[in-house]
Amino acid sequence: MRVEEVFCAALEIALDERKAYLDRICAGDVGLRAGVEKMLSKYFKAEVFFQEGNPGVDISQLADAPDFREQVDLMASTDEEVEKQIGPYKLLQKIGEGGCGVVYMAEQEKPVRRRVALKIIKLGMDTKNVIARFNAERQALALMDHPNIARVFDAGATETGRPYFVMELVRGTKITELCDANNYDMRQRLDLFIQICQAIQHAHQKGIIHRDIKPSNILVTMLDGVPVPKVIDFGIAKATGGERLTDLTVFTAYEQFVGTPAYMSPEQAEMSALDIDTRSDIYSLGVLLYELLTGKPPFDQQELLKSGLNEMRRTLREQEPHRPSTKLDGFRAEELTQMAVHRQIEPPKLKLLLKGDLDWIVMKALEKDRNRRYQTANGLGMDVQRYLNNEPVVARPPSRLYRFQKLVRRNKVVFAAIGAVSLALIAGLGASTWLFLREREARQEQVLLREEAERARSNEAKLRREAEAQTKITQAAILISRNKLAEADNLVGNVDLPVTQPSLEAADVFRKLADWNVTRGQWKRTADRLLKLVQANQIDKTDMSDAATRELVKVGPALVLIGDTVDYRHFIETTIARFSGTQNPVAAEQLIKAGTILPMNQSLIQSLEPLAKVAEKSFADEASSQSGKGSYYFAWRALALARFEYRWGNYPNAIMWGQKSLAYLDNRPTCIAMSHAVLGMAYNKLNQSAPARAELASARNMIKTRLPDGLDHGLPISDDQSGLWSDWIESCLLLREATAKIEGPSPSPK
Amino acid sequence: MSDVTLILQAAGRGDDRAMEDLLPLVYSELRKLAAARMRNESAGHTLQPTALVHEAWLRLVKDADRTWQNRAYFFNAAAEAMRRILIEHARRKAALKHGGKQERLNIEDLELAATTADEKILLVNEALKQLEKEHPERARIVVLKYFGGMTNQEVAETLGIGERTVYRHWVCAKVWLFDKLSPES
Numbered sequence: 020m021r022v023e024e025v026f027c028a029a030l031e032i033a034l035d036e037r038k039a040y041l042d043r044i045c046a047g048d049v050g051l052r053a054g055v056e057k058m059l060s061k062y063f064k065a066e067v068f069f070q071e072g073n074p075g076v077d078i079s080q081l082a083d084a085p086d087f088r089e090q091v092d093l094m095a096s097t098d099e100e101v102e103k104q105i106g107p108y109k110l111l112q113k114i115g116e117g118g119c120g121v122v123y124m125a126e127q128e129k130p131v132r133r134r135v136a137l138k139i140i141k142l143g144m145d146t147k148n149v150i151a152r153f154n155a156e157r158q159a160l161a162l163m164d165h166p167n168i169a170r171v172f173d174a175g176a177t178e179t180g181r182p183y184f185v186m187e188l189v190r191g192t193k194i195t196e197l198c199d200a201n202n203y204d205m206r207q208r209l210d211l212f213i214q215i216c217q218a219i220q221h222a223h224q225k226g227i228i229h230r231d232i233k234p235s236n237i238l239v240t241m242l243d244g245v246p247v248p249k250v251i252d253f254g255i256a257k258a259t260g261g262e263r264l265t266d267l268t269v270f271t272a273y274e275q276f277v278g279t280p281a282y283m284s285p286e287q288a289e290m291s292a293l294d295i296d297t298r299s300d301i302y303s304l305g306v307l308l309y310e311l312l313t314g315k316p317p318f319d320q321q322e323l324l325k326s327g328l329n330e331m332r333r334t335l336r337e338q339e340p341h342r343p344s345t346k347l348d349g350f351r352a353e354e355l356t357q358m359a360v361h362r363q364i365e366p367p368k369l370k371l372l373l374k375g376d377l378d379w380i381v382m383k384a385l386e387k388d389r390n391r392r393y394q395t396a397n398g399l400g401m402d403v404q405r406y407l408n409n410e411p412v413v414a415r416p417p418s419r420l421y422r423f424q425k426l427v428r429r430n431k432v433v434f435a436a437i438g439a440v441s442l443a444l445i446a447g448l449g450a451s452t453w454l455f456l457r458e459r460e461a462r463q464e465q466v467l468l469r470e471e472a473e474r475a476r477s478n479e480a481k482l483r484r485e486a487e488a489q490t491k492i493t494q495a496a497i498l499i500s501r502n503k504l505a506e507a508d509n510l511v512g513n514v515d516l517p518v519t520q521p522s523l524e525a526a527d528v529f530r531k532l533a534d535w536n537v538t539r540g541q542w543k544r545t546a547d548r549l550l551k552l553v554q555a556n557q558i559d560k561t562d563m564s565d566a567a568t569r570e571l572v573k574v575g576p577a578l579v580l581i582g583d584t585v586d587y588r589h590f591i592e593t594t595i596a597r598f599s600g601t602q603n604p605v606a607a608e609q610l611i612k613a614g615t616i617l618p619m620n621q622s623l624i625q626s627l628e629p630l631a632k633v634a635e636k637s638f639a640d641e642a643s644s645q646s647g648k649g650s651y652y653f654a655w656r657a658l659a660l661a662r663f664e665y666r667w668g669n670y671p672n673a674i675m676w677g678q679k680s681l682a683y684l685d686n687r688p689t690c691i692a693m694s695h696a697v698l699g700m701a702y703n704k705l706n707q708s709a710p711a712r713a714e715l716a717s718a719r720n721m722i723k724t725r726l727p728d729g730l731d732h733g734l735p736i737s738d739d740q741s742g743l744w745s746d747w748i749e750s751c752l753l754l755r756e757a758t759a760k761i762e763g764p765s766p767s768p769k
Numbered sequence: 770m771s772d773v774t775l776i777l778q779a780a781g782r783g784d785d786r787a788m789e790d791l792l793p794l795v796y797s798e799l800r801k802l803a804a805a806r807m808r809n810e811s812a813g814h815t816l817q818p819t820a821l822v823h824e825a826w827l828r829l830v831k832d833a834d835r836t837w838q839n840r841a842y843f844f845n846a847a848a849e850a851m852r853r854i855l856i857e858h859a860r861r862k863a864a865l866k867h868g869g870k871q872e873r874l875n876i877e878d879l880e881l882a883a884t885t886a887d888e889k890i891l892l893v894n895e896a897l898k899q900l901e902k903e904h905p906e907r908a909r910i911v912v913l914k915y916f917g918g919m920t921n922q923e924v925a926e927t928l929g930i931g932e933r934t935v936y937r938h939w940v941c942a943k944v945w946l947f948d949k950l951s952p953e954s
Contacts, residue, residue: 023937023941026940026941026944027936027937027940027941030940058941058944061944061947061948061951062940062943062944064947065943065944065946065947065948066943068889068943068947068950069915069943069947158775
């Protein structure tokens with residue numbers, strides 16, 4: 020409505036200029052002027068009537084208002100049963116009490132009737148923050164589905180303002196107690212441990228770090244006589260963890276906030292909660308394994324607490340723990356016997372059993388530098404499994420002797436036979452031969468060792484950077500799983516490309532981040548993430564399928580768009596070289612498409628020519644098949660050939676293919692736009708100005724109607740029905756080129 | 770999808786537990802809205818912002834056919850609930866003032882300048898019914914702004930329109946409503 024438009028505009032004009040404005044804008048339109056004047060005259064009174072911005076209630080009063088949650092609780096439940104009832108949960112009996120809280124068995128009525136475990140946190144924490152933190156994690160927690168993980172259902176606040184958590188009720192015994200009570204031998208203990216590693220791995224894959232792995236959080240239930248471990252309390256350390264820092268000054272609360280120092284990784288002891296990753300859990304798993312083997316954690320809980328906070332941190336950060344086998348030396352005789360009895364083994368044999376593989380596995384998990392630990396829980400579990408299978412473990416760089424020992428142990432009978440034969444042979448050999456062989460072997464060994472040492476030195480820096488890149492990518496994957504794309508994108512921004520090892524995880528991270536940047540119109544970042552995706556995706560370099568090219572060809576348009584033609588040419592050459600000799604027409608078509616975005620040089624023409632032949636040949640097959648299915652595929656292929664012929668300078672052929680492409684009925688908008696642009700440029704070269712301009716207009720019209728905002732605001736990641744984003748970029752690039760060639764260079768390039 | 774959206778959808782499906790989960794997430798915003806709303810009232814208003822939020826919340830919880838696809842729907846519903854509470858409250862008080870008899874206010878009988886906050890609410894609400902017929906989008910904005918206490922930016926986000934558009938509609942709506950309420954019209 021015109022009156023209102025003018026009225027709103029007039030409001031923004033200062034009073035003394037308003038009249039002049041109205042004179043000009045209403046110029047002779049008396050009705051309009053009167054309408055606007057009437058609105059203006061009412062406006063001030065209306066404003067007063069609605070009293071905008073008139074301060075009545077002081078907001079600071081609100082801040083002092085008692086917590087709303089409690090009020091609602093009070094309003095909702097006026098009966099006396101408050102103590103026995105927390106939210107929808109009816110408390111049945113207390114089943115445990117620990118440093119940080121009390122655990123009840125409770126009954127839930129709705130939406131399902133079930134027994135749950137309800138843990139009420141003891142410390143005075145900021146309930147709202149705890150719940151908010153828990154809620155932030157809730158989505159990820161819901162994704163965890165593993166038979167060895169107890170589910171966490173809910174969190175809330177009691178009427179006294181303490182946070183509580185509701186979990187799957189696990190009727191089990193603390194793992195260390197169960198193992199000792201049943202005198203489980205090493206194999207049984209290690210079997211349980213492997214299951215725990217797998218459960219933690221599952222959680223890590225869903226982006227959840229436990230942060231508080233310790234025996235009391237691993238309960239074992241007996242199912243038909245088979246022990247099944249369950250990891251409990253997922254998400255709770257994170258939700259309550261942030262509070263620990265604020266309580267740091269309160270020394271009386273010291274023992275509680277520290278939690279279980281014996282199980283804390285050095286980086287957790289630093290209390291820089293920001294820098295905790297999945298490898299903290301690996302450390303705690305190492306401590307758990309240590310205790311399962313020796314009956315004690317590497318550092319004594321009481322001594323750590325007694326030593327004070329700073330000393331405790333220093334110990335965890337710097338002091339190398341005893342190996343499990345040497346730990347036994349410090350045991351008193353009856354202690355050792357007791358421990359050995361629980362493991363069904365004689366004390367001297369126990370030490371021998373631990374020495375070697377088990378020592379190394381535990382020590383690798385307990386490395387102070389997390390980059391030197393097992394990088395995944397699965398890695399740790401698999402190494403334990405290897406030990407049980409008598410296979411070489413990765414925990415120590417295997418020497419020849421070590422590998423040989425393993426081989427012998429695995430194939431005892433065979434080696435016994437071979438040994439007998441060898442003995443007979445060796446006895447028969449002359450002593451000089453033996454000495455000669457020995458010396459030569461020693462010399463060779465020396466050379467090998469020296470080479471290895473040198474390689475190791477030069478590799479060290481590279482390995483370190485690789486590990487850093489890998490860490491960043493893992494963190495990025497976790498961030499992405501929580502939908503924190505901006506953070507993930509910044510994190511991988513400076514990952515060094517050459518040190519990114521091919522991995523599916525990295526490829527997935529870069530793929531998602533490339534897509535994300537596409538939607539935001541961040542083309543430089545898009546190109547960078549795509550190049551890294553290509554790098555990370557080179558797992559199977561022999562994959563010649565069109566699925567492999569499909570991802571590759573997106574890189575070309577992105578690089579050209581940001582003006583990086585040097586990288587573009589290099590990329591196209593290496594890509595075409597990799598796929599040279601492919602007989603797959605779809606792959607050929609895509610490579611031609613990617614190679615013809617800019618004018619081609621001679622060598623590129625030569626390398627594309629065989630691909631063009633492959634693409635051309637497929638049209639003969641199309642004619643013979645007559646299926647009619649997927650005809651738009653052929654429109655794309657004809658377009659690729661039109662572009663190739665145009666770049667080669669074969670303009671009549673380019674026009675022929677371009678028209679053929681447009682003749683397919685269910686064509687895609689991007690394909691149509693590009694066909695018109697190529698046709699326009701070809702006609703232009705043949706000095707046919709009128710058709711050239713007509714084709715250019717069609718191309719422009721097609722792009723402008725579908726893409727009114729251009730590329731600056733990003734493109735949707737859509738299916739190819741509405742056009743792949745990379746095709747839209749190519750369309751825009753070709754349109755730009757065609758416009759410049761047909762209409763001359765534009766005075767102000769956009 | 771954000772946590773809030775997920776929980777809102779669960780709550781919309783009638784999941785009461787989700788309703789509880791929702792509270793800590795939206796409470797501070799609701800309280801802010803109520804504070805903004807009540808800031809416009811005279812100091813003698815008998816309804817406190819906290820009470821307004823609590824009332825609104827209890828209504829939202831009880832609402833059987835709640836369907837909130839996202840935050841926008843939820844805050845829409847919250848504004849609507851606050852409107853109903855303010856009106857009922859005003860009606861009760863007006864009824865007491867007029868000898869405990871519940872009677873409709875007659876716009877013509879009131880001198881606008883002398884209207885109390887409660888009467889104003891009822892008057893605006895009456896006029897709003899007419900605006901709803903003529904210009905439903907504007908009426909929506911009035912509910913969110915006047916009864917819901919939202920800022921222009923919040924309304925813009927809730928309705929998915931531009932902030933400038935909200936401003937223009939709100940200014941025009943105020944003049945229109947005031948015009949309807951003025952005795953001379």
